[in-house]
Amino acid sequence: MTLLRTLTGLALGALPLLLAQSAFAQDDFEDAAALGVCAAMSGALIMIPIVIIAVNIAMIVWVAKDSKARGMENSIVWVLLVFFTSVLGLVIYILSRPKGDKVACASCSNMRLQSLVKCPHCGNA
Numbered sequence: 001m002t003l004l005r006t007l008t009g010l011a012l013g014a015l016p017l018l019l020a021q022s023a024f025a026q027d028d029f030e031d032a033a034a035l036g037v038c039a040a041m042s043g044a045l046i047m048i049p050i051v052i053i054a055v056n057i058a059m060i061v062w063v064a065k066d067s068k069a070r071g072m073e074n075s076i077v078w079v080l081l082v083f084f085t086s087v088l089g090l091v092i093y094i095l096s097r098p099k100g101d102k103v104a105c106a107s108c109s110n111m112r113l114q115s116l117v118k119c120p121h122c123g124n125a
Contacts, residue, residue: 060079063093
């Protein structure tokens with residue numbers, strides 16, 4: 001469904017560009033300029049949702065890794081919160097996560113909170 005929307009958006013975004021080229025060929029520069037601006041705006045309208053989705057995916061991945069490194073047992077809940085509320089959930093997570101310095105585990109080299117007794121990744125001390 002998303003692929004279909006993207007392809008439809010690309011096709012609709014290319015239509016003003018093609019019309020602008022034909023208007024430019026007919027020496028109708030005002031119409032060509034207007035249609036060129038329309039093509040640029042439709043391209044921007046296609047890119048904005050893609051960027052928003054990419055940023056949301058990056059936030060979800062970061063919250064999953066950070067909550068695991070901090071030894072939080074309810075990391076799935078935080079990931080779901082960020083998934084459904086986006087930036088608001090990220091702010092809530094940052095304000096409520098355990099504070100402290102992260103260091104590399106001696107056994108597995110993954111980052112963990114210095115105050116944890118066991119590494120949340122490998123379980124070693």
